[in-house]
Amino acid sequence: MDTSPAPARGPSPDATRAGNALRTGGPTSETDGHTPETDDTDTDSAGPSRASRRRRTVLLLLALTAVTSATALVAGLLSWAPDPPTPARPLTVTEAERLAAMRVTNLRDLRAGVHVTAGAGASRTDLVGWVDWSRPLLYLDVGGPGAGAERGLLQSAGPVLVTRPDPAAVPTPAAPPLVPPADRWRLHRLTPGAGLAPVLDLLLGLAADRPDPSPAMDGGDARWVARDVVAAGPVDVLQAPLPAVTPPTPARAATAGTAATGPDGSTRYWLDRDGRLHKLVTRLPGVGPVTVLLNRIDRPTLRPVDALGGRPGLPRALTDAEQRRLDRLPARLRGQGGATLTLTAPVGTDTNLRGAGWLSWAARTAYVAVADLGVPDRRTLLHRDAAGLSRTDVPAEAGGGGAAETPGRPPFPVPAGSWRPTRAPRDDLDLLVDAAVAAAGPVAQRGAAVRVREDLVAGRTVDVVEFRPGDARLRYWIDRDGSLRRVELHTGPGAWAQVDLSPAVVPRLGPPPRATPPSGAPRR
Template sequence: MTSSAGPGPSSGVPTPATAADRLPVPPGSRRSRRAASAADRPPEVTPPPADAQTGTIPRVGAGRRRTVLVLLAMVAVLAAGGLVAGLSWTPEPSEPPRAATADERARLSAMRVTNYRDLRAGVHVTAGAGATRVELVGWVDWSRSLAYLDVGGPGAGAERGLLQATPAVTVLRPDPDAVPTPATPPLVPPADRWRLHDLPVNGGLGPVLDLLFGLAADRPDPAGDPAAVRWIGRDTVEAEPVDILQAPATGADRGAGGQPRHWLDRDARLHRLESALPGTGPVTVVLNRTDRPTLRPVDPLGGHPGLPRVLGPAEQGRWDRLPARLRARGGATVTLTAPVGTRTNLRGSGWVDWIGRAAYLTVTDLVVPDRRTLLRRAGGRTTRQAAPAGVVGGTAEATGRPPLPPPARGWRTDPARDELAVLLDAALGAGGAGPAGTVRRIRGDNLHRRAVDVVEVRTARTVLRYWIDRDGLLRRLELRTGAGVWAQLDLSPGRVPRVGPAPARPPSARPPATATGR
């Protein structure tokens, strides 16, 4: 049976060309452009003939695509199997703890000497856990027995802020508004707001600081029971292999509980310490052996030590002329900073009168900042009275000057000659006969952008330091207190009001006795 449709392109039989197709085509015509465009197109691919039974045209490459899909499925299965195997893989057990070798025991014994010879290191201490955790970040200088730390953490409380400490004394610059997370302290510590701090013996920062200072010694630890030192395992600290050694507390850390663990490298350098302290809980000390700047003690701790020596000719000349120069100025406005005890942190301001040989100040104690006292020192005697309400301004850290003129009544005599009286007597004496004792220059320094020489005078009972500028004027006077810190009196020489007590009235003239007769 013959189809009614004529032959066409789908039948695969070529059709005869029409008359229009046989005519020549002018170049540039629309028809010529269509012909050229058709010539540029790729030749059409003739599809394969339809299946005789189904009438469908088979897909080209279907078998190849099935092969690719099978391969991808196999890769996915293998990858999933490898992932499961990786997650369920358990590493081989590490070497079990054992008794330490002789070399390991020797390194542990030499650890404190190594710290002492390395001078100092950066530290990050975590003491306690949970809401009582305290963190300390900063440095410890074992060669000078000085720690400089920023105290933070949720359990810091009133101790939040900057801290400097020696084994005997701790001064704190509280900052209750600081963020809980501590940061590295500034290399140049702030000069103000430092106060003597009383650390508790049990719990708190006291035992933690003792632990830090106890990590250094000038001689190895004595040999103990070899069986008591255990090798726990190996670790890596900053790409350096270390051994973890556990041993009973020795040296200055005998107060530590449990068995402290030490992360030691091949050179007997400590990188980490884990211990426990009674009243504090777990303590972790991480040392940064490469972070070791030179630390400067704050002024209450004496400032940097310098190089003590005898006075040079120019320094000796300024020292000899000091009393006359001060008397020529008449007096000085003074500011007092005297941490004379853990419970007595005095601040004050007022005047020193070298002509009238009297000192007059308003003094307050940081422990009781709302209570201010008027104090006058003259003739080797101290008199006091409560500051009138609403008269004295200022804050606990910067007490206002006392009222003028000084009250005429209400003074009571203080018979005791305390350290504040010693400091004021030294200030008054600097404008008199001058200080006596063994004199030496401690160092050069700067005070309020003035170059000064710090001159120390030692006697059998006192140690005083005079800060003298290049003009030969006294700018600061320091007294080493019994608490181990330096009380300071900053001076600005110049004219001052009359602050001495009123001169005693001479006895009234009495008429001479006359003889009378009877």
């Protein structure tokens, strides 16, 4: 008997059709729906026609939407008008207080970077650098097509202005070097109300130790104009007259308190929420339009040049070691015998003297050839001895030669000439040379001394010691070996004149031949 299992049978055709119908939701018999051949034919013919119609409908709707949007946009552009500007209005109480305290805020912040444009067109002058309101001190590079003879570096400390002319500098100024050059600085006279004088007075006058009177808030000249954004952030643009500025000297009083105006008749200030000034636009008589840009984060410590006294330092009493060096100075100088000297003396209103020569502390004499930068073809020979001071004027070639900036030493032996003797010093030049010789004299004549700072000269570390004999104001630069390296005198214009000393063997400096005065002339 065959006991092998019966072969498995697949589902019957009817069952297969029934399962397919359940999965597809289609008919359950051949008579209830189309045959497979009939379904394939419908898909190939009717399907593409319906899809094409749908695509055409969608494209038509998109085109209609685009045309409608474009029409609305054009209509909107044709009918658009900008919002009217916010009209100027009187200052609020807060705005008035910020404006009144602006100069105090500047003084509190001490310093700022500045970029000034003064004038327009071919007469425009650009100034780039820094202002230190705490001293006060300006340190600027002057350029632009209208700079003229003032092109170069500039430092101004209150009433004193010194420049370092550089006619070959590029017209576009750049920030000056933080450590200023040591040479070629000269006293410069500003004409009141002309040139850079009004601009410099404006910059220094932007600081005060007390608030200004509060601007009128109702019907006055002070107005809020607009809001703006500068590199430091949002600001308010305020319109008000310039505050009254006290001039640094009576000679420049004509430049102070002048009515300065902006584009609409008054100065405009760009002030932030803390009352810090970032920009100022005004007009100055004799200058024209002036724009001042302040960089409130560019605040390096500035170093005045030697003609302005150098670094201020922290004056204090002398230590015991410093006092001993000062007390032993006269004996040490007499032991050294003498020194060669170079002289740099900004004196008068715009007189800049340069000199070279010898000094003998042992014989208490000095002999110097002096050139005035304003008169380069002439030399003044100055002789100082126990009898007093004498001068004579000679041509440059007979007075040591050399350029006026670096004159040579005086002719030796001392030539005959029309020497003009005087018993007492009569000007700053006489005082400076006399003070260098008198450094080897009695200590009691100096007065109380203070140490101003430590400094460097000729590569040597020195203590700068200041004292005031009589009405004079002198500084000795004494190195750590006890040698005198420089003598400084505070001159009448407020600048500092220097005699630099280098110990050396000097010739015997005999007295100048005295010319016999004419008959009847008084003898000295």
